[in-house]
Amino acid sequence: MRNLSKSKLIAFRQCPKRLWLEIHRPELREDSAATQASFAVGNTVGNIARQLYDPQGKGVLLDAQRDGFDAVFKRSAELLSSDQPIFEAGYAIEGALAFADVMLPVWEKGKKVWRMVEVKSSTGVKDYHRDDTAIQAYIARKAGVPLASIALAHIDSEWVYPGRGDYRGLLKECELTDEAFSRTDEVAEIIASAQKVAAKKAEPKIVTGDQCGTPFACGFFDYCQAQEPQAKYPVHWLPRIQSSALREYIDANPALDLRDTPDDLLNPLQQRVKLHTLSGATFFDEQGAVAELEVHTLPAYFLDFETIQFAVPIWKGTRPYQQIPFQFSLHRLGRTGKLEAQAFLDLSGNDPSRCFAEALVEVCGKSGPVYVYNAGFEGARISELAERFSRLATALRAIKERLVDLHPITKANYYHPSQCGSWSIKAVLPAIAPDLSYEELDGVQNGGMAMEAYLEAIHPDTSDERKAEIERQLLAYCGLDTFAMVRLWQFLSGRHDLKL
Numbered sequence: 001m002r003n004l005s006k007s008k009l010i011a012f013r014q015c016p017k018r019l020w021l022e023i024h025r026p027e028l029r030e031d032s033a034a035t036q037a038s039f040a041v042g043n044t045v046g047n048i049a050r051q052l053y054d055p056q057g058k059g060v061l062l063d064a065q066r067d068g069f070d071a072v073f074k075r076s077a078e079l080l081s082s083d084q085p086i087f088e089a090g091y092a093i094e095g096a097l098a099f100a101d102v103m104l105p106v107w108e109k110g111k112k113v114w115r116m117v118e119v120k121s122s123t124g125v126k127d128y129h130r131d132d133t134a135i136q137a138y139i140a141r142k143a144g145v146p147l148a149s150i151a152l153a154h155i156d157s158e159w160v161y162p163g164r165g166d167y168r169g170l171l172k173e174c175e176l177t178d179e180a181f182s183r184t185d186e187v188a189e190i191i192a193s194a195q196k197v198a199a200k201k202a203e204p205k206i207v208t209g210d211q212c213g214t215p216f217a218c219g220f221f222d223y224c225q226a227q228e229p230q231a232k233y234p235v236h237w238l239p240r241i242q243s244s245a246l247r248e249y250i251d252a253n254p255a256l257d258l259r260d261t262p263d264d265l266l267n268p269l270q271q272r273v274k275l276h277t278l279s280g281a282t283f284f285d286e287q288g289a290v291a292e293l294e295v296h297t298l299p300a301y302f303l304d305f306e307t308i309q310f311a312v313p314i315w316k317g318t319r320p321y322q323q324i325p326f327q328f329s330l331h332r333l334g335r336t337g338k339l340e341a342q343a344f345l346d347l348s349g350n351d352p353s354r355c356f357a358e359a360l361v362e363v364c365g366k367s368g369p370v371y372v373y374n375a376g377f378e379g380a381r382i383s384e385l386a387e388r389f390s391r392l393a394t395a396l397r398a399i400k401e402r403l404v405d406l407h408p409i410t411k412a413n414y415y416h417p418s419q420c421g422s423w424s425i426k427a428v429l430p431a432i433a434p435d436l437s438y439e440e441l442d443g444v445q446n447g448g449m450a451m452e453a454y455l456e457a458i459h460p461d462t463s464d465e466r467k468a469e470i471e472r473q474l475l476a477y478c479g480l481d482t483f484a485m486v487r488l489w490q491f492l493s494g495r496h497d498l499k500l
Helices: 006-014 016-024 033-053 069-079 127-142 177-181 184-199 221-226 244-252 268-279 286-293 353-363 375-388 390-401 406-413 425-432 447-458 464-493
Strands: 086-093 096-108 111-119 147-155 171-175 300-308 324-333 339-345 370-372 403-405
Touching: 006 016, 006 096, 006 127, 006 184, 016 184, 033 096, 033 111, 033 171, 033 447, 069 086, 069 096, 086 127, 096 127, 096 147, 111 127, 127 147, 127 177, 127 184, 147 177, 286 406, 286 464, 300 375, 300 447, 300 464, 324 353, 324 447, 324 464, 339 353, 339 464, 353 375, 353 390, 370 375, 370 464, 375 390, 375 403, 390 403, 403 406, 406 464, 425 464, 447 464
Parallel strands: 111 147, 300 370, 370 403
Antiparallel strands: 086 096, 096 111, 147 171, 300 324, 324 339
């Protein structure tokens, strides 16, 4: 019998096949960039937690990767007689092992016991966190730890960073002792069931489904999906699958094809996607699009933001996971058809918010529509800037009032089969402007890559040459976003007279 780590037991809770593959075919796992980024965030939050729970620096940090599991298990048991905080203490029982983020000595009725705190980078307590703490408590207690309580510490998204490295208040604790301790029998059954799966010679026969992305994106999804029959026109191309009847039908029919999906289960938009995907014919209500756009006259502005967010804020006055805009691109189309491009990009490493807001007010003028593609995003960022900078609030809110969202206009009036059910600008652009391509951009080609590039650019170890290269890539990427909107506006409004 192998000792299963807590992470593998959580993997089993998500999907038994995932556990089996992690043990027997780990080379098949392909974690996405987002998953890898979440690991880095977790490490950052863990470092802050050690500062908060051990402000005097008297605690002991154990490292199983460096010293080996057996050495850490032994040292963890020895440290139970000390009065020091312990970080990454390891405990093992027959069939399972776990490492505790934080162990704190406390005194109850003249006797020393221990309080365990599991630290998460989320902004609340999720169901799998409850499994996590129950498993941690079970293993620790079975291993002989006099565990009196267990809590989960998560990020308080309303906390505002006061600066100067003061992160007191970043984490909020949720007491889970009673719940975790009451699940002893359940955790024992989880371990036993997971052991049975781990011992199997063949992987479990489980088809892909909602469990592949909940609560985590599974790194084995591509492998599992490749083992299944593939629909020519996958049902997941349908937008906004929300009705319970359609969901039940999809669950009951793996690898469902649009051709076999009953029309009476589909809403009008889904029926349009199905019809035009299968027929190969483009849907375009040109009159409808022109009617929606002709109420907005020139000059017009086309605007796009790039943002960064930090689980642990680095700039005074900002909140955890707050979207901080560091770049915008703007194209201005004048009454004569003249097109001008302007941009803002701050790679200094300082909080770009105020300079961003000032530049935005300067370039957006006083009147004329400001086209965006998803007004909810840009609108929310503008509102946040207005709240932070009162001197600019009136001008910023005036810009927000002028926002015109091209996304719903496009969705209501246009669909090309190549979109595969998506109305992202990157899905629409190849159909209406095939001469433009994100794939031909050097380096940065999407929002995720833009955030990664920004973080690299502001890192103190990044050379001036590399920083200049990143600057060119970011300006090109964000500039294409707004020029793509110009071309989309031209297409939808029928302004083919303009040479753009």
